[in-house]
Amino acid sequence: MGTPERIVIVGGGVAGFSAAQELRSRGYAGALTLVSPEGLPYDRPPLSKGYLLGTEDAGRILLAPESWYAEHGVEVVAARATALDLSGYRPVAVLERGTRLGADRLLVATGALPRRLGIPGGERALALRSRGDADALRRVLVPGARIAVVGAGLIGAEVASAAAALGADATLIDPVATPLVPAVGEDLALRLHAMHGERGVATLVAAPAAIEDGTHDAAPHLVRLAGGRAVAADAVVVGVGVTPDTALAEAAGLEADDGIVVGPDGSTSHHAVFAAGDATRVRRQVAVVRGGPPAVLQRRAEHWEAAVRSGQAAAAGMLGEAPAEVGAPWFWSDRHGVHVEAVGTMDARQAPGARTVLREADGVPVAAFLVAADGHLLGAAAIDQPLVVRAARRIIDRGLVPDPDRLADPSVDPRRLAR
Incomplete structure (x- = not known):
């Protein structure tokens, strides 16, 4: 399709912002418009943490200062998209009051909506x-x-x-x-x-x-x-929990199945439309088994880093380039003054024969590792132990087989676990 001259991103969350950032870092010099109903994109994890507590204000949670958009030639349109017109060869985002933004590539990054209680009241x-x-x-x-x-x-x-x-x-x-x-x-x-x-x-x-x-x-x-x-x-x-916001995509005829169906590069069922973030679900090719499916739909990823990587992958896809390899999924949370991190999977139900290895300090569990039946590390989680999780991620991404005794020993420096 050639290099796009104009790209429009619908959605001002971290996936949409990360796509814009990645496009410029990959050398894209064409017109770039970010449609963000709330104006300048901001980070959402602090909303239930520092922002809610009052230790961070609206300025501190911005993903980039206003000057960044001017410096990088990114136009921010503070409006809501009401429809996607895919009837022509070039997709069009239709905004409230009827404004139409045509593009050579269109990225849908509409995120997710909080799931409501289906009970009276x-x-x-x-x-x-x-x-x-x-x-x-x-x-x-x-x-x-x-x-x-x-x-x-x-x-x-x-x-x-x-x-x-x-x-x-x-x-x-x-x-x-x-x-x-x-x-x-x-x-x-x-x-x-x-x-x-x-x-x-x-x-x-x-x-x-x-x-x-x-x-x-x-x-x-x-x-x-x-x-x-x-x-x-x-x-x-x-x-x-949340539900993917696929209303615009589905109304426009894009394939969706509990999320907009995309390839690893964010490509959708329309040649010029890509999607990223919480609204998407990735279809990946697998080794073809006789009588089996040639591709599988993965579970939706709803964490911050997954949205960042998704936006970056879609940016590469819109430029016709290969997205970067993505490591094991990771997330974090804060509560009652402690910091929690996890990487990979800790769901033993998905790994028959796997066992949990605990690391304790003074008899209190501070980290847990899920080790597969063949010895490979599937996941890790820790409380106030970020170096442990960082080491576990390296182990998982490199396909190493760690020594369970070293994982469990609190005297072993986490930085040495992946060596």
Whole structure:
């Protein structure tokens, strides 16, 4: 198709920004427009951490200062795309008020939407996905406020932690007794979940059945739980995952299956349209087995680094270049003053015969490793041990077979584990 003269990116999250950044770093000199409904792109992980706590302001969470866009020739259009017109050879992004932006390549980076509670009164719950959501939540996280958080995964745990730090009375509700086991392994998940009670956060193993008017209990909301119990709250927050925002893509006829279907380079079912970030699902070629599928759809990746890499890969694809090799997936989280990281997979259900190797300090688990039956390292997770996770990532990416005893020994310098 030749080198594009004009590229339009629809979506101002980290995937869209990373694509713009990568395009310029690869030498693309053509016109580049970033359609971002909220204006200058900002980082979302701090929304449930420093920004919610008030230790970071709107300026500090920007992905780049305003001057960067002028210096790199990136036009930011603060508007929302309402449609994609793919009827012609060149795709067109249709913005609110009818503005049309044609392009030689179009990147869809619309991200994901917070999953809502499908229960009566579920619309009462606050979600946390945007800066505006965080601002609204911050206004109710005041000393003495009663906050009910539905969902004890990463976001829910971070919100409960912030609520406790700000003096609110938080109750964390989840139907799973020990959340995050597939993400960090059972031992670390138990330690992390126990921190809630240690910091004054009440935890309930239950599923919400309805959110009602709670004025008769001197609270705006009443969270009814399956089984009849109720939790009075001044605010209810939901953190039960996200769904890919594929509305524009599907309305335009792009292939989607729980996400916009893309190749490793972000290519979609339309020759000039690419996609990246939380809205996508990658189809990768596999070794062809007689009678088996020639390609498989991977699970959607919803973490920050995955979105960055996805944007970078799509930038390469739009220029007709090969994307960089991507290592083992990695994510992090902060709660109650500790830092959690994980790399690869810690989900033992996906690896029959795998075993967990623990690293402890004074009898407390600080890191866990999932080792395959053949000795290869599948994943690792750690609390306040970033060097351990960094070493584990090198081991996984290089396909090394580590010594389990060295993994478990806290006296072994993490920097020596991958040697």
